[in-house]
Amino acid sequence: MKLIICISLALLALLVDAKDAAKETVSKHGQLSVKGANLVNKNGEIVQLKGMALYWSQWMPQYWNKDTIDGIHDSCHSNVVRASMAVDDGQGGGYLFDPDTQMQRVETVIEAAIADDLYIIVDWHEEKADTHQAQAVDFFSKISKKYGKHPNILYETFNEPTDQSWSSTLKPYHEAVIKAIRANDPNNIIIVGTAQWSQRVDEPADDPIKGTNIMYTLHFYAGTHKQWLRDLAQGAIDKGLPIFVTEYGTDNVDVVNQVDEEESKLWWAWLDKNNLSYTNWAICDANEASAALIANTPANKVCQADYLTLSGKLVVEQNKK
Ligand SMILES: *[C@@H]1O[C@H](CO)[C@@H](O)[C@H](O)[C@H]1NC(C)=O
Numbered sequence: 651m652k653l654i655i656c657i658s659l660a661l662l663a664l665l666v667d668a669k670d671a672a673k674e675t676v677s678k679h680g681q682l683s684v685k686g687a688n689l690v691n692k693n694g695e696i697v698q699l700k701g702m703a704l705y706w707s708q709w710m711p712q713y714w715n716k717d718t719i720d721g722i723h724d725s726c727h728s729n730v731v732r733a734s735m736a737v738d739d740g741q742g743g744g745y746l747f748d749p750d751t752q753m754q755r756v757e758t759v760i761e762a763a764i765a766d767d768l769y770i771i772v773d774w775h776e777e778k779a780d781t782h783q784a785q786a787v788d789f790f791s792k793i794s795k796k797y798g799k800h801p802n803i804l805y806e807t808f809n810e811p812t813d814q815s816w817s818s819t820l821k822p823y824h825e826a827v828i829k830a831i832r833a834n835d836p837n838n839i840i841i842v843g844t845a846q847w848s849q850r851v852d853e854p855a856d857d858p859i860k861g862t863n864i865m866y867t868l869h870f871y872a873g874t875h876k877q878w879l880r881d882l883a884q885g886a887i888d889k890g891l892p893i894f895v896t897e898y899g900t901d902n903v904d905v906v907n908q909v910d911e912e913e914s915k916l917w918w919a920w921l922d923k924n925n926l927s928y929t930n931w932a933i934c935d936a937n938e939a940s941a942a943l944i945a946n947t948p949a950n951k952v953c954q955a956d957y958l959t960l961s962g963k964l965v966v967e968q969n970k971k
Contacts, residue, residue: 723766
């Protein structure tokens with residue numbers, strides 16, 4: 651009997667300690683905001699979002715639906731999903747080319763995320779957004795008007811800038827989009843992209859945007875971007891910059907397309923130490939090491955054990971911690 655009680659208590663302690671992201675959802679944490687460099691919940695307590703990014707909306711529409719969002723919560727153990735909406739018409743039918751189809755996909759997953767108690771990042775997924783500022787302003791104006799009253803929503807204004815100047819190009823672009831969002835939504839988090847595929851968080855650390863609840867994007871692929879990028883990001887955090895990792899892969903994106911488990915673990919340890927939030931690239935079944943799903947995974951099996959790749963298994967385990 652004593653033994654049973656001891657074991658039960660030990661199990662209970664484990665359950666209490668574990669931070670399964672699937673249990674840390676919107677009904678518990680409510681309205682998010684930024685305090686210092688941290689993301690905090692409705693009570694001002696530090697909160698960590700952990701979840702999955704959907705793959706390019708024009709190439710994997712089979713995962714832009716409610717079944718997938720259910721799976722992202724229940725089986726990927728997430729409290730957040732990122733809707734990576736393709737923009738450029740040079741990429742096979744993004745928002746600039748077919749706004750109605752793309753808007754419909756985005757609204758479908760926003761409404762599913764709200765129904766499933768998940769946070770959702772609405773991502774303008776391209777590299778040249780500064781050349782489509784008017785369209786971005788219009789898009790985010792519509793999204794914030796329709797959904798800004800829900801604490802579920804986060805906005806990501808520009809996925810991955812490349813070699814644009816932070817101070818003279820990126821910052822003014824973000825300010826224009828932020829102004830449009832804030833006209834409808836005074837509170838929800840806005841995450842802004844940084845130069846060099848969202849690695850150069852050191853630049854806004856020295857020249858931040860004025861405003862409330864603004865965070866800055868950091869992206870990495872574990873096998874390619876290593877300690878040097880963690881050092882650069884740590885420097886920005888130490889200066890008080892709030893960072894959100896809206897995209898990361900467990901793999902190497904150079905010549906070798908394979909999972910780097912050891913380096914992924916170093917990244918997760920660093921992210922968790924800094925209480926940073928992160929969404930994994932990606933919910934897709936493409937022949938890429940970073941894909942979470944095996945080939946031909948149906949939407950209603952997303953993240954179920956038999957359908958996970960090596961990367962998917964590691965990520966789901968991490969989301970449960
Ligand atoms: C991370 O969050 C925990 C719990 O709120 C807190 O004790 C710790 O100081 C935070 N770490 C950093 C680096 O802010």
